[in-house]
Amino acid sequence: MAQRERRFALMLLAPALAILVLTTTAPLIYLLWMSLQRIDLSMPAMSGFAGFDNFARMGGDPRFWSSLWLTLIYTATTVVLQVAIGLLLAVLVIQIPRGQGALRVAAILPIVLAPVVVGLFWRTFVLAPDFGIVDLITRWLGLGSHNWLGDPQLALISVIAIHTWQWTPFAFLVILASLAALPPDIYEAARIDRASAWQRFRRITLPLIRPAIVIVLIMRTMIALSAFAAIFAATGGGPGTATEILNLYAYRTSFSELNLGYGAALAVVLLAITLLISFAMFALRRSR
Amino acid sequence: MKPRKLIVTAVAAGILVVWSFPVLWALLTSFKTERDVLAYPPKLIFTPTLASYADVLFGSASVLPNLGSSLVVASLATALAMLIAIPAAYALARLEFPAKRGTGFYVLATQMLPPVGLIIPYYLVMQKLAVLDTYAGLIVIYLTFSLPFAIWLLVSYFEDIPREMEEAALLDRASRLRALWHVILPQVRGGIAVTAIFVFLNAWNEFLFAVVLGGNRVRTVTVAMFNFISVEQTLWAKLAAGAVLAMAPVILLGLLAQRHIVKGLTVGAVKGGGRR
Numbered sequence: 001m002a003q004r005e006r007r008f009a010l011m012l013l014a015p016a017l018a019i020l021v022l023t024t025t026a027p028l029i030y031l032l033w034m035s036l037q038r039i040d041l042s043m044p045a046m047s048g049f050a051g052f053d054n055f056a057r058m059g060g061d062p063r064f065w066s067s068l069w070l071t072l073i074y075t076a077t078t079v080v081l082q083v084a085i086g087l088l089l090a091v092l093v094i095q096i097p098r099g100q101g102a103l104r105v106a107a108i109l110p111i112v113l114a115p116v117v118v119g120l121f122w123r124t125f126v127l128a129p130d131f132g133i134v135d136l137i138t139r140w141l142g143l144g145s146h147n148w149l150g151d152p153q154l155a156l157i158s159v160i161a162i163h164t165w166q167w168t169p170f171a172f173l174v175i176l177a178s179l180a181a182l183p184p185d186i187y188e189a190a191r192i193d194r195a196s197a198w199q200r201f202r203r204i205t206l207p208l209i210r211p212a213i214v215i216v217l218i219m220r221t222m223i224a225l226s227a228f229a230a231i232f233a234a235t236g237g238g239p240g241t242a243t244e245i246l247n248l249y250a251y252r253t254s255f256s257e258l259n260l261g262y263g264a265a266l267a268v269v270l271l272a273i274t275l276l277i278s279f280a281m282f283a284l285r286r287s288r
Numbered sequence: 289m290k291p292r293k294l295i296v297t298a299v300a301a302g303i304l305v306v307w308s309f310p311v312l313w314a315l316l317t318s319f320k321t322e323r324d325v326l327a328y329p330p331k332l333i334f335t336p337t338l339a340s341y342a343d344v345l346f347g348s349a350s351v352l353p354n355l356g357s358s359l360v361v362a363s364l365a366t367a368l369a370m371l372i373a374i375p376a377a378y379a380l381a382r383l384e385f386p387a388k389r390g391t392g393f394y395v396l397a398t399q400m401l402p403p404v405g406l407i408i409p410y411y412l413v414m415q416k417l418a419v420l421d422t423y424a425g426l427i428v429i430y431l432t433f434s435l436p437f438a439i440w441l442l443v444s445y446f447e448d449i450p451r452e453m454e455e456a457a458l459l460d461r462a463s464r465l466r467a468l469w470h471v472i473l474p475q476v477r478g479g480i481a482v483t484a485i486f487v488f489l490n491a492w493n494e495f496l497f498a499v500v501l502g503g504n505r506v507r508t509v510t511v512a513m514f515n516f517i518s519v520e521q522t523l524w525a526k527l528a529a530g531a532v533l534a535m536a537p538v539i540l541l542g543l544l545a546q547r548h549i550v551k552g553l554t555v556g557a558v559k560g561g562g563r564r
Binding site: 002010012013016020023034092093095096099103106107108110112120124126130136170174215219222260263267278 | 550
């Protein structure tokens with residue numbers, strides 16, 4: 001019986017596993033191998049085994065360090081902003097008896113949009129100088145018109161704002177669902193103790209919704225690390241390299257400069273960072 | 289109204305506007321003439337026109353073929369992913385076999401790979417196989433993110449069905465496959481529909497693979513939108529009409545699956561981690 005079950009399970013799983021091995025594990029091994037090669041499509045004659053040359057080259061490549069730094073800033077700020085704003089909104093909104101449904105529907109709109117369309121949309125209708133709604137508002141407030149995506153510092157803030165806009169609803173919805181699932185009587189004892197609203201939140205609500213917050217934190221970090229389309233559409237990594245996170249640098253190196261070997265090595269570094277951060281987060285989650 | 293309640297309501301109303309703004313603004317802009325679009329301050333009342341839609345659908349740079357490409361790629365990728373994911377998810381949820389935990393974790397871990405890393409090998413291999421810019425090539429590549437997602441979301445639905453159902457079916461000596469088909473699958477019909485919606489949505493919105501591995505013969509609507517802005521940057525109303533057409537299917541599907549969206553967003557996270 002047990003053996004028949006095993007055989008049946010294998011039969012059901014085989015197609016899925018075969019495809020995943022072929023489309024993810026095999027390419028991963030190929031990627032690792034490529035990162036040790038010199039593959040420059042603009043100079044095909046120079047191709048060959050390069051050992052760790054690609055990785056050694058990163059040490060003296062300021063564009064790499066800049067992209068690494070931007071990746072960390074982009075990931076940290078977008079994730080913190082999403083969780084903080086999402087938590088704040090969820091805690092506020094759970095208190096209003098009517099209209100929650102409308103907010104839940106509105107929250108879905110940014111999430112279901114294609115990031116590339118979101119990036120294009122912000123680039124034109126929201127941030128374009130003299131035309132975008134944000135520019136209209138700052139002009140109206142007397143703060144003047146700005147080149148939101150053309151100025152290096154503003155561009156970084158803008159792409160962070162775009163990601164935060166699109167994905168805060170995710171944090172909001174997950175935390176709101178967790179808040180809504182709390183039993184209503186948990187506050188009774190605290191109310192008798194005359195605990196303040198802040199104390200009730202700190203001591204009762206926050207520990208109970210912590211699992212939801214941790215899930216949001218982990219998932220959003222992973223997605224922020226692989227963010228691509230919205231930045232690509234809004235700034236293309238520019239101006240210059242002002243918004244060129246590691247993802248975009250690997251892409252530009254591979255497909256604009258056609259240096260696939262170095263591009264692969266950059267992607268391997270990105271993968272290593274992703275794994276490192278996810279291990280750290282899971283360790284953190286388990287220790288709690 | 290108490291001041292506290294007033295503040296909360298005001299914040300909620302503000303957020304409502306901020307989140308729905310792009311969709312509403314694109315909708316509004318798409319019915320304007322290019323002249324009205326440029327008016328300052330922006331016109332909220334104007335004579336609506338369908339000219340931009342006519343242009344974007346039937347003009348020289350029609351997005352109709354791109355909508356068609358997206359529909360073909362996303363539907364076939366969804367159908368294929370569901371066909372393969374349903375049996376796998378059932379096995380992971382219900383059957384006992386060696387290395388079950390490891391297999392589940394493997395499926396989840398495949399999602400951790402950054403797409404930018406995978407696309408370099410894909411490009412070279414597909415070039416060699418001469419499947420760049422083909423429907424078949426792109427659809428198979430879409431399985432890399434559709435399949436793990438579908439498997440994990442389906443596992444959660446399979447786990448929700450009571451076990452008795454299935455054991456009763458086995459007592460009848462119906463073969464296991466027939467039990468799966470006739471007894472189990474009807475129980476998870478809703479879960480299958482929700483999963484298919486999310487898989488379709490992700491495939492429709494995909495950009496990186498579509499732009500690198502497709503491009504000419506197979507140009508999905510996300511790639512077309514991206515090209516549009518570099519070619520015809522100042523035709524705002526036309527851009528808005530195109531955006532509305534590109535967004536409409538995912539918004540409708542998102543609203544349809546509204547109640548399940550939190551589950552869809554956090555799939556896998558409860559057990560292991562990973563991402564959408």
